């Protein structure tokens with residue numbers, strides 16, 4: 001049956017208008033259910049190394065393009081922990097927290113839509129994104145020009161005037177021009193995990209550019225911290241069924257299975273790279289991996305992973321968010337003779353965010369226990385403990401929950 005172009009346009013218009021009316025609410029009126037908006041509210045200000053102080057400040061008057069969000073929760077990121085412990089860029093005093101989410105309680109009269117064109121209303125649940133520009137050629141390489149360098153970066157840079165510019169707070173003021181998404185259709189845990197998942201969505205997109213990663217590939221995922229576990233979940237939602245997880249921690253490997261890995265290899269049980277390679281090979285019924293994801297920050301793990309990959313296979317290296325030192329590989333044996341296609345991946349782009357929302361829904365739909373990645377939850381009052389817990393690295397994801 002042929003559908004005329006006008007009909008398609010009509011259908012699209014209809015769908016869009018239905019989406020738009022879904023959560024219609026008065027644009028400027030604060031939501032009654034959440035109570036009246038207080039004049040003052042708290043932010044967790046990092047005032048010295050290793051110490052957040054809860055400070056009460058007056059919530060600034062909203063501009064016509066601004067949005068006031070009541071914070072529901074925020075994940076603790078490695079970046080927050082790094083700043084808490086070392087303040088490498090001399091940002092103190094600063095309000096941190098960029099993996100946050102909450103509910104719109106008030107907005108300026110000019111605010112109509114989010115960065116994806118979805119309608120925004122009071123009562124909607126939102127997240128911000130550190131990346132401003134939708135430029136496929138960059139991720140975060142040009143910090144000052146392309147994305148995270150602007151004033152409207154939340155939970156990373158100090159803002160002495162506004163103060164409510166990080167998610168470790170009761171409220172956050174999202175200024176006009178910021179990247180914001182309406183994610184009212186995701187539960188709180190999923191919303192807190194968005195940023196971490198976007199990193200993996202990006203890595204899998206990078207992996208796909210090799211043309212080697214397919215639904216029926218044999219895939220090895222090395223490292224079962226949050227990054228590796230989310231990687232497995234994404235592969236699973238793509239229909240990849242032949243996944244071997246490699247780690248030295250049996251508890252994490254068991255979790256990897258629930259996230260979608262069908263085989264696991266505990267490297268503590270295998271002495272030397274030959275034995276370990278044999279174990280990976282056995283997990284694929286006598287085959288090496290078609291594709292591998294390296295999700296640890298250990299240079300030795302980078303060197304090892306080439307051995308797990310078949311001739312003509314592919315590798316995505318995404319474990320080194322920060323400089324973890326040099327890895328020694330043999331370019332002849334590991335790369336050239338095997339004709340490995342290697343891609344590196346770092347952070348994410350704006351477009352990965354939209355894909356991430358869909359991934360989270362699909363993961364929930366097929367019963368992957370993503371919410372269990374959040375192993376430790378602290379109220380805002382205990383933010384110092386939350387950061388210390390993150391630095392201990394005994395759990396997976398630590399989150400501050402404002403309820």
Ligand SMILES: [Zn+2]
Pocket residue numbers: 077078079098099195196
């Ligand atoms: Zn983060």
